[in-house]
Structure formats: structure tokens, C-alpha cells
Amino acid sequence: MSNREEILNKIRDAIVNLDIDNIQRLCEEALKAGIPAYEIVMNGMSKGMEIVGEKYERNEYFLAELIMAGEVMKEGMKVLEPHLKGGEVKKIGKVVIGTVRGDLHDIGKNIVATLLSAAGFEVIDLGVDVPPEKFVEAVKEYRPDIVGMSALLTTTMIEMENVIKALKEAGLRDKVKIIIGGAPVTKEFAEKIGADAAARDAVEGVNICKSWMEQK
């Protein structure tokens, strides 16, 4: 195994083992060894997130581990970001994501956003309590392939329909695929409001987004 590979594997493992205390040091070492930042993201951290996702699917990891892995990745990104030149990392697609108006739950949405970035998507995260207008503006500005919405409250789920209506009114509905998620969201609900898919969990969400990009 080359030195390069070894360092990247260590970074991958740091994510898998949730080693928040060493991730920055490892990323710095990798940069020093001359590994480009984008490669560290794609072949180190993202590989790690992929394994974390698989462990979650197998019930080996729980939400706590998903959240922690996301935080470890964030720490690593702090070191790598200044070295990531625009366009250097080949993105497989663009996603605008947010938690809908009236809803402040962002733990699930953040996991989805982290896993999407790790899978190679450019993610524009609009945050929480996002009104329909803001989704529309973001679609105009960033021209994403996919719009993702999250809602955890039965009282805010209906906001998803409002976003879809607003996108229709702005003539943008056909330009994007729409995926929704969050505990109360069902496939039937997605169908009813005219979304393209509902994801049960973050891993399924990312797989759906990936499959859409492959079909493109």
C-alpha cells in the first residue's frame, strides 16, 4: 500500500471510528504529503461516510453515530476547505435543501446534507424555517438538479406542498426533481403533493438522488 493510500485510509477510518480529536491532524498530514484536498474529501472522508451509512442501514450504527460522523467530517472540512479550489472537485449534481417554514428540526436534514456532500453533490443548504419564496429564489439562483425538503411536524408537512406550488407558479417545477423526507412523511404523501420521491432515511435519500443523476 502506498503512503498516500495509507493516509487516506486513516482518514476514512477516522470518520468511521468517529475520531473527532484526530481528524484535523490527519487532514493536515494528508495535505503535507501532497494529496490534493478534493482527493482527501472523495477518497478519504466520503469513503468513511459511505461506510457509516452502511453501518446505519445494518443497525450497527444509530442516529448518534450518524450525527457524530457528520460533525467529524465538518471538523475535517475546516482544514480542507481553504484548499478546495472551485471546480476542482468534480460534482455529480447540485441539490438545494432546507427544512420547511415553521419547522426548526434540522438534525435529519443535516445528516442528509452531509451524506449528499460526501457522495459528491454540491449542496446548498438553506437552513431551517425556509419559506416557499426562498426555495424559489434558490432554484432561480443556483439552478439545482434536485430540491430536497425536510419536515418533522405534521403541522409543517403541508408547507412542502406550498413549496411545490410556488415552484410550479414560477415555472420551475419541471426543471428539478423533488425529494422529501422527515419522520411523518410517507410515499403516499409525496405522491399526493406531487413530489418525485420520499425517503425513509438519509441513506435511501442519497441513493435516490444518485440514481436520478445516473439517469440524466
Next chain:
Amino acid sequence: MVELKAPEYLLKERMERVEKTIGLGEPDKVPLIIFTCGDILRKYATGYELYFNYDKAREASIRFVIDYPTDVFLAALAAEGFIFALAFSDYPDIAPSVRFWTGPMHDTLGDKYTKWPGRELPEDSIFQFIGGQFMDTNEYDKFSENPVAFVNEVILPRACMNLEKPCSSRANASLIRLGFEVSRYLKFLGDSAADLARVGIPSLPLTFAYAPLDFIGDFLRCPTGALLDVRRHPDKVKQACEAMVEPIIKVALSLKPAGAKYAFIPLHLNEYLSPKLYNEFYWPTLKKVIVSLYEQGIRSLVFFEGWHDAHLETILELPKGWGVAYFEKTDVKKAKKILGGHTCIMGGIPPSLLLEATPDKIKEYVKGLLSEMKPGGGFILSPGVADIPRAVPRENLVALIEAVEEYGRY
């Protein structure tokens, strides 16, 4: 379907039904309990009215139970405020009265934990618990040394705008105002219970406790912060959880002289944790609280929020008949296979069913569910405290009540 019985008779019959079930017996009929934080009551009043106008709130509750009579109806028209109860845990006359946080109390102290309709939110919404980070990781030791003092002296001044400067005229005035408000609130609670009793609906004699790790997630470090701390500062987290056990038990026991029999404990971080983390950081101190209360004559009513599937077996570590396991997403049929005969199980109605199904579908669902859950007793039917959304059609709620009547008899 209207039961033509005198209210006093109904009151007794319903309470016996519930108590027998909690005691793992077979009652005459499966009890149906509805909990709400107000969403469904917005059929009768705006969110603002429910939380800021006690008369309107009483009226809405009474109209609800007349339209939808159940064995117990519990409206907590107030936000999660256990930190205030803990702050006053040395004063049993005060602690339970500030355990739930009302809209007017929010006005009085300016807490940053909650948002309210007509204040930070549109008039007709439900209140929101937001939580936040009010403690740094390097403060765990200080907290653990004396949680009650630390909450009073450090956390509340950070978390409540009007208590920012302890001992200032403003802070003192706010506390006096809080006292006035508490009196009004207690009167409202008493009046509401009497209203319900008049139509034959009993109130559960409740008191309150908390899971120590949830306290950290909800009031001190926010959920994500608490989870990271579990990883980065495991010993500090454990120590802090241990330190909270005693004041939490004190809060719960404060209502015992007034007749409280059941400690309501809503859980939050349970589903986040793998069995390993759950058994190391969450369960030991929660178990201490539950067992200690049981030994002192108080059973617990634990709301196992989210999926509790991975931790079901741990419930068997509690003494048989310890209380009620109230499930949100965990399949109650699966829970019964593990806990039947040991623990009273509550739940079974997902909000999506009430929201999306037809009355016939609901009846069919309840029939199927009860055919498995009824035998042997020890089962209470209930939607989660997750709230029945206002958008639930009237006929669906009626179908739920009728279904218990049709399929719930022993």
C-alpha cells in the same frame, strides 16, 4: 356513541379501567387516553387563546371531551419546562407548579427555550420548544458539583432575558410576577380538572420526572451537543447524569402528598443511541429514577419517543408492574411479545392513520390491533403525545372512539 351513565359513575368506571390496566389486569374495556399539547384543541380556539387565555382554554377542553369522550384526556397547554422544576427542587411547594412552562410565564421571564403564538409565532400556531446551548463543555464539573445551584445561578440567567442580572430589581420583580402567574395557572388546572370531572372524565394523578441525559440535551447543550459530549467527555456526562438523579426524584416526590401516583417521563434521546451508548449513558440513571420512585409508591408513565425497538429488553430490568411504557413509533405488538405480563403498554395509533385513513380503515386497524393487544389486559390505546393534528377529520376521531367501543370489550 354516547354512554348514558351519570358523570360520577363514569368517572369511577373510567379511573378503575385505567388503574386496573396499569396494574396489568384485564379491565372491562381497553382504555383510550388522549394527550395533547393543544394542536387538536385549535378546532375550538386559536393557539394564542389556548395558551394565554385560561377561560378559552377551559372552554376548548370541555368542548373537545364532549365531542370526543375518552377514558382520560390530558391537555398540557404548556411547554417543556423541567429545568424550572429542577431549579426549585428543594421547595416541594413550588417545583411541580413550574414544571410546565406557560405562555404568560414566558412573558414574565423571557426564556429563550420556547416560542409562543402571538409572540414570536403567528397567532394560530402551537407553542414551540426550541431549546439551545446554555452551557459550555468546560462547565460540566461545576454543574455536577451542585446542579440545582448551577441552574439557578448560571443557566437561568443565561436562558431567561429577565433574569440576566440576578438580584437586580428587574429579576426580582420578574420572580414575583412569576409567583402571581403560578397562582393563576394552578387555579386553571384545578378548574379544568373539575370541568372534566363534571362530564365524567377523570384526570390522572400525575407528577413529573426526567431522564438525566435528556436534561442535558434539552436545557444545557442541545441534542447534538449532548451526543458529541457523550463521545468527547464521557466521564463528565456520566457524572452530570448521576448528579441529577436526586433532584429529579425530589421533584417527582413533591406531589406525592397531594395524591400523585404516576410520574410522567417523556424521553427524547433514547432512539438516537445504540444499545451500547444507551446502556452506558442513558439508561442507568433513568432506571435509578424509575426504580426509586416505584419503591416510594410512584409508578412511572414513560413516553418512549421515536423508535425504542433496540432497547425494549432493558425495560425487563425494572420491577414487574413498575408503570406504563407509552410508545410512539415502536410497534406495540412487538413490544407486547417482550413485555407482556411485565409492563403495561400504551400507544398503537400513529398520527398518520388518523390524518390519512378513512373511518372504515381506522376501525379495521383498531380491530386488528386489539385482537392481538387485548388478551391478558395491560394495554392502553392512545395516539402518541406527538399530538393529534388539528387537520384530523372529525369522523376519524369519532371512528377511533367507536372502534374501541366495538372491539375493545373484554
